[in-house]
Amino acid sequence: MVKFVLKRVGLALVTLWILSLIVFGAGQVLPGDPARAILGPLAAPSAVASLRHQLGLDRSLPSQYWSWISHFLQGHPGTSYQYQSAIGPLLISALGRSLKLAAVAFVLVVPPGIVCGVIAALNVGRPVDRIIGIVGLSATTVPEFVSGIILIIVFAVGLKWLPVSATAPSGSGFLTSLKYLILPAIPLTLILFGYISRMARAGTVEALDSDYARTATLKGLPRGVMIRRHVLRNSLLPTITVIATQTGYLIGGLVVVETLFRYQGIGSLVFNAAVNKDFPMLEAGVLTIGIIYMVVTLAADVIFSLLNPQIRVAAAE
Amino acid sequence: MNRGSKDLDRLRGGRSELESHYIDELVSGRLSRRAFLRRGSAIGISGPLLAAILAACGSSSSTSTSTGSASSGGTPTKGGTLRVACTTPAAAVNPLTIADAGGLCMLNQTGEFLIFDSNLKLALEPMLALSWSPNKDGSVWTFKLRQGVTFHDGSQMTADDVVYTFQELSDPKNASNALSTFAGVLTPAGVKSVDASTVEFQLEAPNGSFPYLVSSDNYNAIIVPKGTDYAKWQSTFVGTGAFKLSSYTQNVGAAFVANPAYWGPKPYLSSTQFKFYATQQPAILAFQGGDVDVLSQFVPAGATAVLNSPAYRLIKLESSIHRELSMRCDQAPFTDPRVRQAVALTLDRRGMVNALLSGDGTVANDYPFGPRFASTDTSVPQRTQDIAQAKQLLSAAGHPNGLRVILTTEVYQEIPELAQVIKADAAKAGIDINLKIETQAAYYGKATYGNSDWLDATMSLVDYGDRGVPNVFLEAPLASNGPWNAARFKNATYDGLVKKYVAALDLQTQRQMAGQIERLLLAQTPIVIPYWIDGLTASTPTVGGLNPTSISQLYLNTAYKS
Numbered sequence: 001m002v003k004f005v006l007k008r009v010g011l012a013l014v015t016l017w018i019l020s021l022i023v024f025g026a027g028q029v030l031p032g033d034p035a036r037a038i039l040g041p042l043a044a045p046s047a048v049a050s051l052r053h054q055l056g057l058d059r060s061l062p063s064q065y066w067s068w069i070s071h072f073l074q075g076h077p078g079t080s081y082q083y084q085s086a087i088g089p090l091l092i093s094a095l096g097r098s099l100k101l102a103a104v105a106f107v108l109v110v111p112p113g114i115v116c117g118v119i120a121a122l123n124v125g126r127p128v129d130r131i132i133g134i135v136g137l138s139a140t141t142v143p144e145f146v147s148g149i150i151l152i153i154v155f156a157v158g159l160k161w162l163p164v165s166a167t168a169p170s171g172s173g174f175l176t177s178l179k180y181l182i183l184p185a186i187p188l189t190l191i192l193f194g195y196i197s198r199m200a201r202a203g204t205v206e207a208l209d210s211d212y213a214r215t216a217t218l219k220g221l222p223r224g225v226m227i228r229r230h231v232l233r234n235s236l237l238p239t240i241t242v243i244a245t246q247t248g249y250l251i252g253g254l255v256v257v258e259t260l261f262r263y264q265g266i267g268s269l270v271f272n273a274a275v276n277k278d279f280p281m282l283e284a285g286v287l288t289i290g291i292i293y294m295v296v297t298l299a300a301d302v303i304f305s306l307l308n309p310q311i312r313v314a315a316a317e
Numbered sequence: 318m319n320r321g322s323k324d325l326d327r328l329r330g331g332r333s334e335l336e337s338h339y340i341d342e343l344v345s346g347r348l349s350r351r352a353f354l355r356r357g358s359a360i361g362i363s364g365p366l367l368a369a370i371l372a373a374c375g376s377s378s379s380t381s382t383s384t385g386s387a388s389s390g391g392t393p394t395k396g397g398t399l400r401v402a403c404t405t406p407a408a409a410v411n412p413l414t415i416a417d418a419g420g421l422c423m424l425n426q427t428g429e430f431l432i433f434d435s436n437l438k439l440a441l442e443p444m445l446a447l448s449w450s451p452n453k454d455g456s457v458w459t460f461k462l463r464q465g466v467t468f469h470d471g472s473q474m475t476a477d478d479v480v481y482t483f484q485e486l487s488d489p490k491n492a493s494n495a496l497s498t499f500a501g502v503l504t505p506a507g508v509k510s511v512d513a514s515t516v517e518f519q520l521e522a523p524n525g526s527f528p529y530l531v532s533s534d535n536y537n538a539i540i541v542p543k544g545t546d547y548a549k550w551q552s553t554f555v556g557t558g559a560f561k562l563s564s565y566t567q568n569v570g571a572a573f574v575a576n577p578a579y580w581g582p583k584p585y586l587s588s589t590q591f592k593f594y595a596t597q598q599p600a601i602l603a604f605q606g607g608d609v610d611v612l613s614q615f616v617p618a619g620a621t622a623v624l625n626s627p628a629y630r631l632i633k634l635e636s637s638i639h640r641e642l643s644m645r646c647d648q649a650p651f652t653d654p655r656v657r658q659a660v661a662l663t664l665d666r667r668g669m670v671n672a673l674l675s676g677d678g679t680v681a682n683d684y685p686f687g688p689r690f691a692s693t694d695t696s697v698p699q700r701t702q703d704i705a706q707a708k709q710l711l712s713a714a715g716h717p718n719g720l721r722v723i724l725t726t727e728v729y730q731e732i733p734e735l736a737q738v739i740k741a742d743a744a745k746a747g748i749d750i751n752l753k754i755e756t757q758a759a760y761y762g763k764a765t766y767g768n769s770d771w772l773d774a775t776m777s778l779v780d781y782g783d784r785g786v787p788n789v790f791l792e793a794p795l796a797s798n799g800p801w802n803a804a805r806f807k808n809a810t811y812d813g814l815v816k817k818y819v820a821a822l823d824l825q826t827q828r829q830m831a832g833q834i835e836r837l838l839l840a841q842t843p844i845v846i847p848y849w850i851d852g853l854t855a856s857t858p859t860v861g862g863l864n865p866t867s868i869s870q871l872y873l874n875t876a877y878k879s
Binding site for chain 2: 031033035037038039041042043047082085094152167259261262264269276277
């Protein structure tokens with residue numbers, strides 16, 4: 001098991017390093033210039049040249065990359081070009097907010113998604129199954145900016161039940177912060193619900209159809225016990241993987257929701273960094289999201305292998 | 318009237334030649350009251366004197382300045398927190414480098430200028446300078462500073478601080494955004510302190526509009542304490558304003574509290590709170606949902622819910638914000654001025670203002686003189702849509718069957734829609750325009766010739782922000798050596814006229830030059846300006862005393878919630 005985890009961590013580090021190279025390379029291909037982005041299109045060329053020098057952009061590309069990565073490896077993510085301040089605190093506070101929103105969305109979507117998927121599987125072909133399937137699919141196709149605006153207009157501007165923005169006043173307690181996060185979490189829930197319930201349904205249908213389920217039924221186990229002990233344990237394995245792969249989206253991919261609900265998360269931070277060619281911020285942001293993604297998928301694989309001994313054996317060989 | 322002219326003679330006593338000239342202009346009716354206020358304040362006639370002169374001429378100044386109370390919202394009450402929706406500052410709040418709407422709105426919360434260019438009153442108002450005056454040819458300007466002003470760090474403001482500020486702003490070695498304003502006008506060596514409360518600016522060339530260049534128009538020019546490290550300014554926001562920094566959180570918002578040591582009347586509000594929005598739509602939703610009291614500087618596109626609702630108070634500012642369509646005078650098919658004129662004649666400008674700006678704008682006439690500027694010669698006839706004449710010009714220029722061309726532009730506010738309308742209008746005369754709409758980064762590129770679609774495209778449509786005087790609009794995009802001459806317009810007569818216009822101190826000469834420039838540009842048509850856009854600010858009905866400018870600044874000194 002330890003060998004399995006170590007191997008995965010090593011692979012993850014190599015992946016992150018390649019990711020950092022890709023981000024740096026892609027950043028060079030994108031049009032625009034960080035100094036120009038800061039000073040605006042109408043600034044004098046001499047002002048732009050002077051700012052480029054201050055930011056170190058007049059050095060060669062390998063030297064820019066080397067100075068960034070050597071500082072990064074020593075634990076100094078550096079200074080943002082755009083904000084002229086340390087990246088660490090900016091990134092940590094944005095990440096904190098993103099994790100909070102992701103957690104709320106996670107709690108809102110995972111249990112109902114799994115429960116509905118299992119219910120659909122137990123009623124394959126019946127109206128309940130159809131309804132869950134159609135609702136899930138329809139919800140997935142509604143983009144966040146559509147569902148978000150509708151939610152704001154109905155619940156915040158019209159009924160005034162919930163706040164318009166997701167940012168709670170500073171010093172708010174847990175419950176107040178939670179109240180601010182409900183509205184922005186719903187569009188994410190809508191998008192993920194269909195996906196998770198379909199995976200749970202497919203896994204359950206397959207497990208119900210398996211030999212061990214038939215054996216359990218034939219040996220006279222009550223249906224409830226059979227489902228809990230034999231079916232769910234196996235049927236939820238693919239669902240866990242699916243949920244894990246969605247964490248990248250839930251943490252780093254929420255630019256639209258963050259913009260609409262005035263919530264400064266890591267998604268819009270990275271997006272702005274890309275637009276403004278703020279290379280140190282972009283690298284730090286992308287790598288942070290990458291690390292979280294890899295930790296979560298690694299955790300999912302560990303859970304998976306604990307539940308499924310076949311994988312453990314294969315990995316150790 | 319007899320009593321009036323006697324009063325006038327008394328007021329004339331001791332006035333300089335230039336000041337007398339403006340009084341003559343007013344008396345003769347060549348200068349409107351508003352224009353007199355604007356021009357008179359520019360050359361340093363004080364507010365009370367301006368009012369007295371207007372009164373002596375039989376017109377009450379109180380009516381002219383009452384536009385300033387456009388934002389009154391009931392009786393002022395003391396205290397309270399005003400919440401404002403503001404565009405997220407695009408970069409660090411650094412007075413030297415800042416250039417975006419959100420950033421300059423932040424600067425003016427704690428920072429003040431020598432002069433405030435008031436859009437509401439259409440006049441320059443003394444801020445940290447009490448008075449200013451030029452020498453005979455306008456090449457040296459002397460500013461008397463206000464006494465007893467303290468910075469938020471407790472230090473006294475003196476001439477040294479003003480000299481430091483302008484030397485940093487005009488130093489070509491610095492990454493200063495004001496360099497494009499000060500190029501050819503001011504160098505660090507030209508800024509001198511005469512005594513503790515007097516600063517002298519020795520210019521590189523005579524400039525009749527110099528006060529505008531040190532006013533709030535030049536948004537970078539807030540006065541900071543000598544020795545300020547501009548890069549670290551955003552951690553303190555040290556200025557001289559009526560509010561001082563309480564907290565600033567990047568991308569999220571900012572809070573300010575009333576400054577008890579403020580030199581002017583103390584503000585009504587005890588604090589202010591700014592919430593940042595990356596785009597306009599969430600800000601409008603927040604305004605509608607009651608999350609903010611003020612929606613600062615928005616555009617009509619997507620704001621109909623606010624514009625059409627009687628539940629909100631609107632402040633409209635006549636501004637010089639505009640769009641400029643340039644045609645490469647050195648590239649086919651635009652080498653022939655008749656082709657350029659034909660394009661201009663296809664446009665239905667009134668229709669554009671109504672459809673794209675919800676009517677909140679003014680039709681423009683293909684030269685950068687508009688209603689915002691007193692020097693505009695309004696006798697030049699407005700160009701209107703004339704498809705028949707456009708077709709005739711095209712045939713005469715050798716394009717009887719029309720022509721095809723690519724229009725390159727940027728994704729910014731209503732510009733993509735404007736490009737569509739231009740394409741549709743031009744098609745009526747047989748001009749087939751293909752659109753190339755790019756992100757702002759791709760469109761502007763390096764913003765130098767050969768490295769920028771904005772400057773290099775055969776036909777290019779760009780945005781220009783508000784200025785108090787048309788100097789930048791006349792020079793940068795149209796002068797032969799201008800840095801943003803996307804039309805590659807090179808005309809020695811034009812260059813000469815602009816030089817004379819910029820140097821002119823008196824309005825009569827300025828307007829004479831303006832008339833010639835206007836006629837020349839209409840004949841040549843290197844650029845098309847379809848309209849001038851109003852600056853819009855909205856608030857809830859209980860808010861009053863707002864003082865916005867058309868470059869996104871928002872002074873809250875006199876703001877209140879009733």
